[in-house]
Amino acid sequence: MGVIIGNILAIFRKELQGYFASPLAYVVAGVFWLLAGFFFVAILLSPEGIIQQVATSDQLGVPTPPIDVAYEFLRYFLSVMGSLALFVLPILSMGLYAEERKRGTLELLATSPITNWVVAVGKLLGVIAFFTVMVLPLLAYEAIALGASNPPIQPAVPLLGHLGLILLAASILSLGMFISSLTESSILAAILTFALILFLWVIDLVAKSVGGSFGEALGHLSLLKHYNNLIQGVMDTSSLVLFASYIILGLFLTAQSIEALRFQRS
Numbered sequence: 488m489g490v491i492i493g494n495i496l497a498i499f500r501k502e503l504q505g506y507f508a509s510p511l512a513y514v515v516a517g518v519f520w521l522l523a524g525f526f527f528v529a530i531l532l533s534p535e536g537i538i539q540q541v542a543t544s545d546q547l548g549v550p551t552p553p554i555d556v557a558y559e560f561l562r563y564f565l566s567v568m569g570s571l572a573l574f575v576l577p578i579l580s581m582g583l584y585a586e587e588r589k590r591g592t593l594e595l596l597a598t599s600p601i602t603n604w605v606v607a608v609g610k611l612l613g614v615i616a617f618f619t620v621m622v623l624p625l626l627a628y629e630a631i632a633l634g635a636s637n638p639p640i641q642p643a644v645p646l647l648g649h650l651g652l653i654l655l656a657a658s659i660l661s662l663g664m665f666i667s668s669l670t671e672s673s674i675l676a677a678i679l680t681f682a683l684i685l686f687l688w689v690i691d692l693v694a695k696s697v698g699g700s701f702g703e704a705l706g707h708l709s710l711l712k713h714y715n716n717l718i719q720g721v722m723d724t725s726s727l728v729l730f731a732s733y734i735i736l737g738l739f740l741t742a743q744s745i746e747a748l749r750f751q752r753s
């Protein structure tokens with residue numbers, strides 16, 4: 488067990504260092520931070536933002552139910568972050584194996600004594616860690632904004648919401664890693680990952696149009712539905728199980744893809 492953990496950590500460090508040495512990763516992070524900052528300000532402080540809407544309703548004397556501004560802001564902001572992740576994460580996952588195929592080093596991995604699962608887990612942990620680093624600056628100005636709320640927001644709500652964001656990212660990255668293992672083209676891997684995740688993102692709409700038990704089953708596969716549960720502060724066990732299932736499925740399919748390559752080379 489110690490050898491396995493050591494191998495996973497070695498691959499994790501190599502993958503994470505590769506992102507910090509990649510100009511593309513810095514460009515992706517910069518664009519992500521720029522857009523996140525823009526939406527943060529727009530949702531909170533713009534003329535159409537939540538604070539202005541509440542103030543306008545109070546000035547006009549419009550009877551409205553009490554609004555928890557901090558909770559509504561956090562929900563809107565994390566919803567936007569989930570949508571941004573839909574575009575950013577396929578770019579991060581596209582080179583996990585595609586670049587190995589292009590450089591010819593994937594054959595070395597396939598014929599090495601390290602198991603396919605160890606390689607896949609190490610790579611996935613590396614890219615999840617990089618995305619988590621991208622999310623950390625958002626927590627700083629979220630804390631500043633939410634710290635001024637009265638009454639204060641319950642800490643469990645933002646913690647659960649950001650856990651949902653990381654689980655969503657891990658699910659997308661795991662499936663994207665599998666797609667990356669199938670092709671030498673990073674661009675093709677990114678496009679296919681985006682198409683797959685977009686389908687899983689809106690499958691709830693398809694399920695509602697289908698109806699019946701089959702439609703209900705399709706609805707349980709929706710990433711958007713289960714992500715919304717978590718960012719609303721609902722600790723839904725089925726949502727956690729779904730995200731864990733997608734993560735394990737991506738790892739399993741990736742391991743099988745590399746095993747198929749190992750079989751071809753033998």
